[in-house]
Amino acid sequence: MSTQIYNRVALIGLGLIASSMYWAIKRGGLVGEVTGYARSEATRDKAREIGLCDRVCVSAAEAVEGADLVVLCVPVGAMGPVMQEISGSLMPGATVSDVGSVKRNVIEAVQPHIPAGVHFVPAHPLAGTEHSGPESGFAELYDNRWCLLVPVEGSDPEAVANLRALWEGMGANVDEMDADHHDLVLAVTSHTPHLIAYTMVGVADDLRRVTDSEVIKYSAAGFRDFTRIAASDPTMWRDVFLSNKEATLEILGRFTEELFALQRAIRTGDGEHLHDYFTHTRAIRRGIIEAGQDTDAPDFGRGQAVATTSGQEK
Numbered sequence: 001m002s003t004q005i006y007n008r009v010a011l012i013g014l015g016l017i018a019s020s021m022y023w024a025i026k027r028g029g030l031v032g033e034v035t036g037y038a039r040s041e042a043t044r045d046k047a048r049e050i051g052l053c054d055r056v057c058v059s060a061a062e063a064v065e066g067a068d069l070v071v072l073c074v075p076v077g078a079m080g081p082v083m084q085e086i087s088g089s090l091m092p093g094a095t096v097s098d099v100g101s102v103k104r105n106v107i108e109a110v111q112p113h114i115p116a117g118v119h120f121v122p123a124h125p126l127a128g129t130e131h132s133g134p135e136s137g138f139a140e141l142y143d144n145r146w147c148l149l150v151p152v153e154g155s156d157p158e159a160v161a162n163l164r165a166l167w168e169g170m171g172a173n174v175d176e177m178d179a180d181h182h183d184l185v186l187a188v189t190s191h192t193p194h195l196i197a198y199t200m201v202g203v204a205d206d207l208r209r210v211t212d213s214e215v216i217k218y219s220a221a222g223f224r225d226f227t228r229i230a231a232s233d234p235t236m237w238r239d240v241f242l243s244n245k246e247a248t249l250e251i252l253g254r255f256t257e258e259l260f261a262l263q264r265a266i267r268t269g270d271g272e273h274l275h276d277y278f279t280h281t282r283a284i285r286r287g288i289i290e291a292g293q294d295t296d297a298p299d300f301g302r303g304q305a306v307a308t309t310s311g312q313e314k
């Protein structure tokens with residue numbers, strides 16, 4: 001039998017992440033009532049049509065009224081303004097959380113608007129797809145994926161424990177991490193790989209030639225996966241890079257250094273360098289598998305590593 005963790009949860013922004021939360025919450029019977037708010041009328045209408053949320057509200061203020069948990073599910077650049085909009089309508093003792101892909105910047109934008117007596121526990125589910133919008137969600141998205149909680153200084157332990165229980169109830173494995181470390185880890189494992197995928201697809205002369213041509217028909221899994229990743233929501237990813245600027249630039253700097261070294265090895269015919277490098281990276285992948293860390297999620301739900309070009313692992 002499932003246990004109800006909150007009486008009322010408000011989801012602000014009804015896209016992939018919020019809709020998946022709703023279906024997972026319903027599956028687990030984890031919450032009494034889930035209210036939802038989306039800024040566009042078309043999204044609210046679509047949500048009502050597909051039965052997304054127990055009550056779809058016409059304002060964020062109405063959605064958060066009486067909610068013990070409010071989850072901000074908007075692009076990271078919109079978190080601060082949305083928080084400002086709802087701050088006067090929050091119930092005393094309520095918890096505000098978010099699902100943003102970047103943490104330090106979101107904390108800086110949101111925390112100043114958290115009223116006294118309201119808790120703030122930032123979070124980030126490491127699960128997603130390239131799809132967006134209210135119809136893209138599904139109950140299983142978080143099953144066996146990680147959700148990182150990033151408590152701020154002085155976060156109330158009970159508020160953290162309740163949020164942990166909710167994410168676990170939705171199927172996720174929960175861990176806690178400091179915001180700066182989170183942003184660096186995600187720059188390596190998610191943000192920079194996305195930028196590389198965007199670039200690889202952009203390198204092709206023009207998108208129509210890529211998608212229409214035999215490039216796709218004969219392409220290996222790696223390139224097909226690049227095109228899938230590069231189809232991810234432009235607003236979301238613009239905001240991710242602008243918000244995680246420092247960590248992404250740090251990783252990109254290292255990436256380009258390594259790339260130049262490989263480029264030089266190719267130009268000078270330095271096969272030993274190439275072979276040593278690829279042997280090292282293969283050992284890393286094998287180490288991950290042997291350590292049992294490839295729970296189908298080291299690449300956060302992609303199923304195939306971004307760097308896999310053969311589509312097979314021998």
Ligand SMILES: NC(=O)C1=CN([C@@H]2O[C@H](COP(=O)(O)OP(=O)(O)OC[C@H]3O[C@@H](n4cnc5c(N)ncnc54)[C@H](O)[C@@H]3O)[C@@H](O)[C@H]2O)C=CC1
Pocket residue numbers: 012013014015016017018038039040043073074075076078082099100101102124125126127128129130131132133134233236240
């Ligand atoms: N898509 C993914 O794979 C993952 C996304 N995230 C994070 O979750 C958050 C939501 O992402 P998705 O659900 O994928 O996006 P989505 O594009 O599917 O949904 C975002 C929703 O926010 C609304 N919205 C946009 N700007 C707004 C504003 N200024 N005010 C009010 N509402 C606004 C949109 O209309 C839409 O309903 C983002 O912060 C993203 O970084 C976290 C993990 C995975």
Ligand SMILES: O=C(O)C(=O)Cc1ccc(O)cc1
Pocket residue numbers: 100101125126127128129130189190191299300301302
């Ligand atoms: O990063 C990936 O590889 C994904 O496919 C899904 C994803 C996207 C954004 C996140 O913040 C977390 C997970």
